[in-house]
Amino acid sequence: MRTTTVTTWSLEQTSPADLVPVQVPDAASGIRIVRSEVPSPEFSRFLYTAVGGDVTWLDRLPWSHEQWRAHLERPGVETWVAYEHGTPAGYMELEAQPEGTVEIVYFGLIAGFRGRRIGGHLLSYGTARAWDLADRWEGLEPTRRVWLHTCSLDGEHAVANYEKRGFRLFATKTEEQPETAPPGPWPGAHA
Template identity: 60%
Template sequence: MITVTTWHLEQTSAEDLRPAPAPAGLDLRLVLADRIGPEFARFLYTAVGGPWHWTDRLPWTYREWHDWLAQDGLETWVAWVSGSPAGYIQLEPRPEGEVEVIYFGLLPGFIGRGLGGHLLSHGTARAWDLADRHPAREATRRVTVHTCSLDGPAALRGYESRGFRRFRTETAEQQAAPTPGPWPGAGPYTT
């Protein structure tokens, strides 16, 4: 068993966001994957989350991925560097004007290049204006994100640097498990 700490963070105003500029010297594009399919969504989930124990959606069927992606207002923004996917941020609207940053991160080979802060800034700004793109949605009143001690070592600091504040901390015991990879043994510090 291992002890896992989970931090719940929020912004309650668009003015809370402290943006990070795009890193210089990269051919970077942030693109809304407007018609993302289960295959690409699962690829991003495993390639980004594999080193950090993202396993809750690994058993999902194609239909479960499809239905989740089809929900109104869900947005996936993909960072592309020189034509390669480098990371993503996924926004999921919740009731009462809340938008959750449900998934966010970089593929291992792109960590440490200054992309994360900029991608998080972009996605958080999009969360604040989600109702502008989805008129059936109510205006955003709160943006939330959750991270834990199994995530990347800079995750909590990165969220707080962008203006998120902790509103709850939980600690729980869970079964230790190997990271699934993008393939077994893959991680941000090996090649």
């Protein structure tokens, strides 16, 4: 079996003051970010495959409809979606964890929307929502830490975008993984 070397970087913010937001796009850009408030396994799976299909997001592909639903209905799990003129462009999934920690579990843009200054805005907005997550969920501890991880299989500008938004590196891991071709957003997309 062929393997590939994958580096994973873990980054964090430990104060809301760490966030360095980008300038909010003007209204003419058609960019808006909306929380997907109704848990929808179909919509969440669409976002997951559309954004992650070309960067080897594989872990949730085997999930059943019920697994998606159970995950999305957990208190403190939120999906924030970036739209450009009404079309989904990307998303961010937040997940509350113990002791006031919030993980940005997934973040990314659909390939056709990358490089259009949407990612910095989505990351800024979504990170601010991670910091005020407890305000929307009864029983959650106030956020004391926001963290995420990215890897060398993700977009080439991922780490730089996170660092520009005020995230600091706290761990790096390199390992060999089985070489896997990205599935694409739908079967045969890379054919």
